[in-house]
Amino acid sequence: MQCYGCYKPNIEGYCPACRKQLFDGRRVHSVLPFDTPKANNLEMFQEKTKRLSISGVQLKYSLKLEGKELELTEIDGRYILKPIPPSTHLIDREQAPENEHLTMQIAARLFSISTAANGLIYFKDGAPAYLTRRFDVRAAGSKYQQEDMAQLSGRSQNTHGEHFKYDGTYEEIGRLIEKYVAAYQPALEQFFRLVVFNYLFSNGDAHLKNFSLIQTDMGDYTLSPAYDLMCTVLHTPLESDTALELYKDSMDSPFYNIFGHYGQADFRTLADKVGIIPLRRDRILTQLLSATEQVLRMVQESALSDETKRKYTDAYLDKVNRMGMTKDMIARAMNPQYPGVYSVTDKPTKLTLLDKKVLIGYFDANDQSGVLEKENKYTFIEINNSALYRDTRDMRYVTIVEADLLREVEYPASN
Ligand SMILES: [Zn+2]
Structure with a gap:
C-alpha cells in the first residue's frame, strides 16, 4: 500500500x-x-x-x-x-x-x-x-484576501469577452507580481519556476485565473500556492502548449520560428524580461530539467492506468527534449566531482543533438567562449578537426554547440 x-x-x-x-x-x-x-x-x-x-x-x-x-x-x-x-x-x-x-x-x-x-x-x-x-481559509474560518491575475489586470468577461482568462502574457503576470508583492524577487522566481513546470508537464490551461496573490497574516501580498496543475494534453490533445503567450509576440521568436514550439531560449527571454538574474534563472532551469529519473519513477508509482502512464511520460519527455540542456547540466556530465564544461579531458566526448545528430570531440575554450556562453553556446572541436585546430587555432575548425539543442552529453564517449 x-x-x-x-x-x-x-x-x-x-x-x-x-x-x-x-x-x-x-x-x-x-x-x-x-x-x-x-x-x-x-x-x-x-x-x-x-x-x-x-x-x-x-x-x-x-x-x-x-x-x-x-x-x-x-x-x-x-x-x-x-x-x-x-x-x-x-x-x-x-x-x-x-x-x-x-x-x-x-x-x-x-x-x-x-x-x-x-x-x-x-x-x-x-x-x-x-x-x-483550501488555502484561503484561516483555521478560525475567516478568509484570506485572494486576487487572481484576471482581477488584478482588470480583465473580466465584460471588459475582455468570453476568453478573457486567455488574454494576456506570462510577462504581464510577472509585472503584476512586481507591482503588488513586497518581496517580489523570490515571488518572481517562484512564478517562473511554475511557468516552466507547466510547459514541461503539458499544462496548457495555466491561464490568468490560475495564478493568484494572497494576503499573508502580516497584511501584505504573496504568490499563492499553486493549484489546478495537470497534464491537460492527455484530455485535450489539440490545445496549444501554453494558455498564454510567454511575452508579447513570443510565438514569433527565432526559436519558435524554426521549431514551431517554445525552447529554452524563449523561457530565458521571459525570465530576463521580468527581471530574474541570469544566475538564478539558469539554476531554476537546471533544477527543472535534471529530474527526469525521479519524475518517471513518480509516474510509475501513481494510480494512473498503464496506458495513461505511458502517455504522461511521452508528453513529459517530449517537452524536456525541446528544452535542451543548461551549462550546469553539461558541466556535471563532463565531471560530476569538479563540474565544468571545459573540464580537462583526455578522452573524447559524445554529444547527441535534438535532431539525433551526433558530434564527437572535445569542449575547448577560446577567447569567444565567454560571450557565447551567455547564449548557452559552447565551443567544441570535432575529432576530425582536432589536429588542424591544434596547429592553426583557426575558428574555422571550431564547432559552436547550442546547448538549447542538446539532448545528451556523454563523457567519455562510449565508443
Ligand atoms: Zn503521505
Whole structure:
C-alpha cells in the first residue's frame, strides 16, 4: 500500500505527514461516505451545493470535515472535491483526478513548488476524485484576501469577452507580481519556476485565473500556492502548449520560428524580461530539467492506468527534449566531482543533438567562449578537426554547440 496523498509506502489511507497537511492530523477515511454524483443522488449534491461552482468543464464540490468524515457542505467549506469531469469531450476523463493529484505531487515533492495540500480520495462506489484543501481559509474560518491575475489586470468577461482568462502574457503576470508583492524577487522566481513546470508537464490551461496573490497574516501580498496543475494534453490533445503567450509576440521568436514550439531560449527571454538574474534563472532551469529519473519513477508509482502512464511520460519527455540542456547540466556530465564544461579531458566526448545528430570531440575554450556562453553556446572541436585546430587555432575548425539543442552529453564517449 502507499499513501493516497504522497505515494510513500504506508499501511492504510493517508500517512501521518499527509494527515497533518490535509486534516490537521485527523485520521480521515480515504473513502467518502457517499457515491459519485449520478442521476439517483444528484439531488443531494445539488441541495448541498446551491452555489455549485462550474469552472470550464470541471465540476467542483465543497466539503467540510465532521469528525473523521468529509461531508458535502454549502457553507464553511474547507476542501474542494473534483470528481471525474462529466464532459464527454475529454479523452480519458476518468484519469483526470489522478492526473491532477500526480502533477501536484511532482510539483511539490520534486521541484519545491508550494502547492495546495491534496490527495486522491474515493467515492463509496469506488470512483476516484481529487481532493484539495483550501488555502484561503484561516483555521478560525475567516478568509484570506485572494486576487487572481484576471482581477488584478482588470480583465473580466465584460471588459475582455468570453476568453478573457486567455488574454494576456506570462510577462504581464510577472509585472503584476512586481507591482503588488513586497518581496517580489523570490515571488518572481517562484512564478517562473511554475511557468516552466507547466510547459514541461503539458499544462496548457495555466491561464490568468490560475495564478493568484494572497494576503499573508502580516497584511501584505504573496504568490499563492499553486493549484489546478495537470497534464491537460492527455484530455485535450489539440490545445496549444501554453494558455498564454510567454511575452508579447513570443510565438514569433527565432526559436519558435524554426521549431514551431517554445525552447529554452524563449523561457530565458521571459525570465530576463521580468527581471530574474541570469544566475538564478539558469539554476531554476537546471533544477527543472535534471529530474527526469525521479519524475518517471513518480509516474510509475501513481494510480494512473498503464496506458495513461505511458502517455504522461511521452508528453513529459517530449517537452524536456525541446528544452535542451543548461551549462550546469553539461558541466556535471563532463565531471560530476569538479563540474565544468571545459573540464580537462583526455578522452573524447559524445554529444547527441535534438535532431539525433551526433558530434564527437572535445569542449575547448577560446577567447569567444565567454560571450557565447551567455547564449548557452559552447565551443567544441570535432575529432576530425582536432589536429588542424591544434596547429592553426583557426575558428574555422571550431564547432559552436547550442546547448538549447542538446539532448545528451556523454563523457567519455562510449565508443
Ligand atoms: Zn503521505
